[in-house]
Amino acid sequence: MSLFVEAFFLQAGYNATLVAIGAGVLGFAAGASGTFPFLRKRALISDAVAHATLPGIGLAFILMVTFGGDGRSLLGLIAGSALTAWTGLLLIEWISRRTRLTEDAAIGAILGTFFGAGIVFLTVIQGMSAGRQAGLEGFLLGSTAGMLFQDALLIAVGGSLAVLVTWLMRRPMTIVAFDSDYAMTLGYDVRRIDLLMMGLVLSVTVIGLKLVGLILIVAMLIIPAVAARFWTDRSTKMIWIAGCIGGASGYLGAVLSASAPAMPTGPIIVLVAAGIFVFSLLFAPDRGVLVTLFRHRGFQARVHRRQGLLALAAHHPIREAYTLRLLTREGLVRPDGVPTDAGRAQAAKIARDERRWDVAREIYQDTGLTGRYDGLTPIEDVFTADEIAELDHQLGPPVTARTE
């Protein structure tokens, strides 16, 4: 536990501090730039982009070694991975635009093919004399052990740029994400904005490759955005919420993995993000599962109450057990189903409401008003007192519930 606290306040050594800060910044950038692809319903393109970086890493290594370099220069590997990922992105776009194949088929095809090619290059490298110590496998699942200051710097600069561009382009990207046809009529170049969206994903992917690896970076691009969607209905806010969820998962995940042995950083980060996602799914206001459940129960109770009172007004017996329980609890009926005085009064009120609605629907043809009749809304919510007085006039003298 003390190790956790130490790591949390960045006191657990130089490497752990670098990793925690790097993972936090990377998580923030991934969450923010994953927002719009998710809203555009193209979250899985990031999966293809991430897998398509592998052949680039292999090719860059082979080229650098062939020209006498070390082969492990991070900038070279990143340039190579960005190049093949961009190629994959353009191919997906080309396949789904020019052929009859759907976008998901194009994503899967590019993902499988590029990853296969990447594995071929990796085995070529293993056969090279310089390749035995290449350690390129670290790019599959990420490695934090050898993180250098320049790696953290790369993440900080690249990540901030990705967040900045997302923020600056939020308006066109929002319009394209929700209604690309409308964006086209406004004169936006939808294809370019789509490519920009995915280009941001690509840049976060390549800077995060070394830290979390190409398979798990996909999770950091998708899960924070999905979780953030539960907390807001505004895309601008969602950028920041997704960023914070991603940043928190990155930081907490790195701290957790530093505070115990045999805890790989990448998977822990993803599992923390998944935990936040499950929490959001259950407890978010308005869209969360629990709130939806309560809302549904409330609606059910309103329907049963109203139908029960209408039955009382019409002197029908109430046979439905739930309705009976509901009305008994409110003191409107006795347990044997006989209405109390309060129950009779309520029933008369509901019955009058119902009759007023009947008249209102005959008089007002405007569905904007009478369209709101759903058997639950009190008429006072829709019409003014004057209008209701007019309805009552049409209705004749008020009829009280009969007492026998």
Add this chain to the structure above:
Amino acid sequence: MGAEFVQLSLIPVLIGILSAVACALPGNFLILRRQALIGDAISHVVLPGIVIAFLLTGVTSVAPMLLGAAGAALVAVGLIEVVKRLGGIEPGAAMGAIFTTMFAAGVLLLDRTDTSTVHLDVEHALMGNLESLVWLQAEGWHSLLDLAILATLPDELVRIATVCAIVVALTLVFWRWLKISTFDEGFAQALGIPAAGLGLGLVVTAAIAAVAAFDAVGSIIVIAMFICPPAAARLMTNRLEHQVAWSVAFATSSATLGYIFAGYGPLWFGSPAAVSASGMIASISGIILGLACLYGPQRSRVK
């Protein structure tokens, strides 16, 4: 093409072909139903399934691992459905959230488990081990007729052959139902075909094919084979029967050519070391798809 071929290459080629066909057959229907990426999701969640099976049984025997992997695939499909329904999240993102989380859990479990004594690691899961499946007891083509030597065939071949046969049989038995419900689900329901159950059955079949193929050839090839051959076949014809036939042909040729290029290709460039056969098979299937995108007679979007 003598004894050496039978010993070293025949079995991997056969396993490659059978895996490719077993994945490509359900892939045809998945593509037409716009569920192509289910294969991607399944191939990722196989890892946690296998690790959990290993943790429970403590051995790397085949039956529990196949069960674990198939179970994980079903759990994943269920969770994706739950997230889709409860959260109102679009299918792609739900899939992405679930399979990456399960994969991360698998990697974590694997790292926390002592698997140093057994052959169980992420790279093997990704790349497979096609080249090592040799048949050293064979002495030549005549060994194929010798029952005693036939009994020494690698288990992987027997397993993938069984699964491939099951997939072919299921495809033939449910052909009419699959065809109708894939193209017109409403009509299928009107006819009394249990379309929802059929959809789930298709995913389960795909999972079984993926798991069996995964055992021998790794998960990359599985993703590629679910999508590339059927997608290329889709660009060749407008008839489902022809599409399935094309996809089997493409899968077979990818596996054969991929294995040959991986084994002999580096020699042509003067390099002694062979490259990953699974990766090469996936790459060849992609090249075939690329050619189909450029020249396939039915490639265009509008007739």
